[in-house]
Amino acid sequence: MERTRRRRSVLAALTATVLAVPGITALSSAARAADADVAVNGGFESGLTGWTCTAGTTVNSPVHSGSSALQATPAGGDNAQCAQTVTVQPGAQYTLSGYVRGSYVYLGASGTGTTDVSTWTQSAPDWQKLSTTFRTGAATTKVTIYTHGWYGTGAYQADDITLVGPGGSGTTQPPAAPAGLKTTTVTSSSVGLSWSAVTGATGYAVYRDGVKVQTVTGTSATVSGLAAATAYGFQVTAVNEAGESAKSAVVTATTSPSGGGGGGGGSSDLPAHALVGYLHASFANGAGYTRLADVPDSWDVIDLAFGEPTSVTSGDIRFNRCPVTECPNVESDAEFKAAVKAKQAAGKKVLISIGGQNGQVQLTTTAARDTFVSSVSNIIDTYGLDGLDIDFEGHSLSLNTGDTDFKNPTTPVIVNLISALKTLKAKYGAKFVLTMAPETFFVQNGYQYYGSGKWGGQDPRCGAYLPVIHALRDDLTLLHVQDYNSGSIMGLDNQYHSMGGADFHIAMTDMLLTGFPVAGDQNNVFPPLRPDQVAIGMPASTNAGNGYVSPAEVTKTLDCLTKKTNCGSYTTHGTWPALRGLMTWSVNWDRYANWEFMKNFDAYFG
Numbered sequence: 001m002e003r004t005r006r007r008r009s010v011l012a013a014l015t016a017t018v019l020a021v022p023g024i025t026a027l028s029s030a031a032r033a034a035d036a037d038v039a040v041n042g043g044f045e046s047g048l049t050g051w052t053c054t055a056g057t058t059v060n061s062p063v064h065s066g067s068s069a070l071q072a073t074p075a076g077g078d079n080a081q082c083a084q085t086v087t088v089q090p091g092a093q094y095t096l097s098g099y100v101r102g103s104y105v106y107l108g109a110s111g112t113g114t115t116d117v118s119t120w121t122q123s124a125p126d127w128q129k130l131s132t133t134f135r136t137g138a139a140t141t142k143v144t145i146y147t148h149g150w151y152g153t154g155a156y157q158a159d160d161i162t163l164v165g166p167g168g169s170g171t172t173q174p175p176a177a178p179a180g181l182k183t184t185t186v187t188s189s190s191v192g193l194s195w196s197a198v199t200g201a202t203g204y205a206v207y208r209d210g211v212k213v214q215t216v217t218g219t220s221a222t223v224s225g226l227a228a229a230t231a232y233g234f235q236v237t238a239v240n241e242a243g244e245s246a247k248s249a250v251v252t253a254t255t256s257p258s259g260g261g262g263g264g265g266g267s268s269d270l271p272a273h274a275l276v277g278y279l280h281a282s283f284a285n286g287a288g289y290t291r292l293a294d295v296p297d298s299w300d301v302i303d304l305a306f307g308e309p310t311s312v313t314s315g316d317i318r319f320n321r322c323p324v325t326e327c328p329n330v331e332s333d334a335e336f337k338a339a340v341k342a343k344q345a346a347g348k349k350v351l352i353s354i355g356g357q358n359g360q361v362q363l364t365t366t367a368a369r370d371t372f373v374s375s376v377s378n379i380i381d382t383y384g385l386d387g388l389d390i391d392f393e394g395h396s397l398s399l400n401t402g403d404t405d406f407k408n409p410t411t412p413v414i415v416n417l418i419s420a421l422k423t424l425k426a427k428y429g430a431k432f433v434l435t436m437a438p439e440t441f442f443v444q445n446g447y448q449y450y451g452s453g454k455w456g457g458q459d460p461r462c463g464a465y466l467p468v469i470h471a472l473r474d475d476l477t478l479l480h481v482q483d484y485n486s487g488s489i490m491g492l493d494n495q496y497h498s499m500g501g502a503d504f505h506i507a508m509t510d511m512l513l514t515g516f517p518v519a520g521d522q523n524n525v526f527p528p529l530r531p532d533q534v535a536i537g538m539p540a541s542t543n544a545g546n547g548y549v550s551p552a553e554v555t556k557t558l559d560c561l562t563k564k565t566n567c568g569s570y571t572t573h574g575t576w577p578a579l580r581g582l583m584t585w586s587v588n589w590d591r592y593a594n595w596e597f598m599k600n601f602d603a604y605f606g
Contacts, residue, residue, distance in 0.1 A: 113137020
């Protein structure tokens with residue numbers, strides 16, 4: 001760090017020497033008349049428009065001026081950089097300035113064509129101005145300006161960043177706001193929009209209830225992942241290299257009713273609020289073995305744990321029921337199949353859950369994909385099951401280097417899993433129930449990190465479930481992320497949340513229902529899921545896993561998310577009375593705890 005500071009001092013001395021030459025002094029004075037601030041949205045009054053951030057957001061306090069400022073939180077492998085590329089004039093002098101708060105905060109410019117520069121402060125408990133200068137190279141027309149913190153330190157703030165010098169030869173003004181915004185096709189989960197073209201625009205940003213959810217190059221878009229029978233407000237802005245226009249007038253639309261259960265995924269005959277539980281069907285542990293027929297009627301979805309592969313990469317899934325030597329009270333196959341039919345007759349869903357802690361599944365080849373489809377189909381057909389739960393953990397899913405777009409994955413284990421699940425859905429039709437139970441590391445952690453990152457070095461499993469969920473969101477019945485056995489995860493408030501209370505569950509679920517920029521990229525947003533697709537995963541007791549919370553904390557969680565009452569320190573981005581319900585590991589452990597989890601669910605939802 002000290003090396004950077006000494007280089008800055010030398011640059012300042014050289015600059016002073018050059019400016020001491022009379023002819024150059026006169027020239028620079030004349031040029032100043034044409035100087036302007038060429039940075040876009042340096043005060044962050046338009047959110048992060050114009051900036052690309054690895055982990056940043058805007059806050060209303062503290063600010064240096066105006067009503068917003070940047071706040072970003074570095075992590076162990078990320079310095080939380082925010083940057084923008086600005087059009088400049090070749091061979092011109094520029095001054096980069098900004099105000100910062102925090103420890104080890106940097107402000108700099110790269111791609112100058114001469115000597116890249118940066119300046120920094122070790123500690124700024126209150127707003128401190130940073131400033132540096134540079135001259136562009138003879139052929140330089142674009143420069144990247146940036147601010148960042150230092151790895152593993154606390155959050156920093158930045159505001160009023162300016163780059164003063166001659167304007168570039170490109171577009172110098174943002175376009176006008178779009179006109180003529182209207183709705184087109186409206187369904188239970190999506191709204192189509194169209195608007196008039198804007199002269200000088202190179203693209204458009206779509207906002208839902210004030211949150212940017214999509215960027216497009218044309219004059220139409222479809223916003224999906226919406227809740228049925230719900231009103232939304234939409235706006236559009238026009239964008240070019242100079243920045244973003246003001247927002248258009250608001251157009252409101254109400255999605256159509258879903259016919260009782262939300263779209264897709266075989267969820268239409270689930271109750272409005274469902275209780276999901278895993279049944280230890282292939283093993284026994286300290287919770288003991290529970291016969292399927294003995295599972296109380298409160299449980300609406302029963303996941304048979306587990307189907308496991310013959311080897312990690314074979315794709316050949318086998319469901320071996322618990323042997324008598326391990327489970328003396330195990331029922332016969334005939335009794336088990338009869339219990340499946342009885343549950344279904346009572347309106348319950350019985351699924352085979354694939355994976356679990358010990359069942360690593362990697363579909364590295366199309367042959368493994370096809371074997372997966374045939375072997376899972378055999379289990380479903382043999383026992384007459386309603387569908388499939390994907391509980392891939394550990395190293396089952398990870399992203400190859402360079403696979404950075406969750407909307408267009410290229411990693412074989414991801415692509416082949418998506419293909420296999422779509423094939424199974426097509427084979428069994430609309431009533432096929434598809435659920436997923438990822439860990440927070442593979443979903444919400446994608447807000448900060450995705451795969452190995454643009455520069456490498458991150459855990460390639462970060463956010464690896466996101467492309468699977470996104471590709472199958474129209475077929476997905478339920479997503480119940482495991483809010484347990486988890487490390488601290490950053491929420492949409494850019495604060496880390498830890499297990500042990502309602503706030504963790506509220507923050508993690510809010511992310512699924514609000515959507516979030518993947519790896520902090522505001523132009524790459526994971527859209528929200530419908531609330532009827534989301535259940536909250538919790539351990540049934542202290543024996544079941546880390547992260548157990550008391551019934552009182554479960555009630556707080558549900559109150560906050562469905563009624564916006566009884567909330568703690570975390571502020572949600574909406575209220576979702578149609579939240580589907582709760583999932584727990586496991587039915588067996590809940591029985592061991594005298595059905596505490598089930599009884600609390602029944603008391604809450606009636």
